[in-house]
Amino acid sequence: ETGVTQTPRHLVMGMTNKKSLKCEQHLGHNAMYWYKQSAKKPLELMFVYNFKEQTENNSVPSRFSPECPNSSHLFLHLHTLQPEDSALYLCASSQEWGFNQPQHFGDGTRLSIL
Amino acid sequence: AQKITQTQPGMFVQEKEAVTLDCTYDTSDPSYGLFWYKQPSSGEMIFLIYQGSYDQQNATEGRYSLNFQKARKSANLVISASQLGDSAMYFCAMREGGNSGYALNFGKGTSLLVTP
Numbered sequence: 019e020t021g022v023t024q025t026p027r028h029l030v031m032g033m034t035n036k037k038s039l040k041c042e043q044h045l046g047h048n049a050m051y052w053y054k055q056s057a058k059k060p061l062e063l064m065f066v067y068n069f070k071e072q073t074e075n076n077s078v079p080s081r082f083s084p085e086c087p088n089s090s091h092l093f094l095h096l097h098t099l100q101p102e103d104s105a106l107y108l109c110a111s112s113q114e115w116g117f118n119q120p121q122h123f124g125d126g127t128r129l130s131i132l
Numbered sequence: 133a134q135k136i137t138q139t140q141p142g143m144f145v146q147e148k149e150a151v152t153l154d155c156t157y158d159t160s161d162p163s164y165g166l167f168w169y170k171q172p173s174s175g176e177m178i179f180l181i182y183q184g185s186y187d188q189q190n191a192t193e194g195r196y197s198l199n200f201q202k203a204r205k206s207a208n209l210v211i212s213a214s215q216l217g218d219s220a221m222y223f224c225a226m227r228e229g230g231n232s233g234y235a236l237n238f239g240k241g242t243s244l245l246v247t248p
Contacts, residue, residue, distance in 0.1 A: 058240075059240075060238040060241075061236070061238040063235040063236070074235075076235070106175055117163060117164055117227040117229035118182070118184050119165075123169075123178070124176065126176065126177075128175065
């Protein structure tokens with residue numbers, strides 16, 4: 019089983035739908051992250067959780083709502099998204115939040131907004 | 133300002149040859165970590181190698197090595213004996229140790245194609 023698992027792998031939704039992305043890590047890590055990867059742009063950090071507490075929100079619109087019930091699980095709840103939100107959403111985890119800690123990523127959820 | 137610059141949008145290399153992917157970075161923080169990731173077309177971001185700003189020696193991991201030149205602020209990735217499976221996007225990233233948050237700052241990536 020891979021270290022970081024994301025579901026679903028692909029998601030197509032209308033602008034008025036509500037859906038959730040799920041991330042689970044099996045590495046015993048304490049920090050989890052959501053990133054957005056749009057075409058031709060560098061990865062953008064969205065949210066950070068350290069020991070289940072949200073420590074960073076990178077000016078993300080409120081139509082994205084994260085949830086971290088425990089150190090192993092991270093959700094991204096989606097509501098009333100816009101076409102420009104179509105992107106690859108990557109979840110990552112690291113042992114701790116230190117600058118020398120590599121972040122391990124999942125396969126991503128490819129999201130398309132109709 | 134961009135913290136990570138990867139100037140090569142695309143590179144070709146023949147199988148079994150070595151290839152160098154360029155990365156320069158910009159920071160005034162004395163403590164930082166540099167990372168290289170590989171992203172195949174499937175989307176997963178695979179961690180390859182890490183170099184810390186205080187590390188005296190260049191990092192190596194199997195066929196991957198990092199040519200760390202601190203004064204020039206460069207951290208080039210060298211892949212030796214390229215294989216067809218090395219074809220992917222490669223991203224250089226940096227994490228600063230000060231109060232700059234938790235983000236890994238990524239470059240725009242280099243697309244590597246390994247040919248037979």
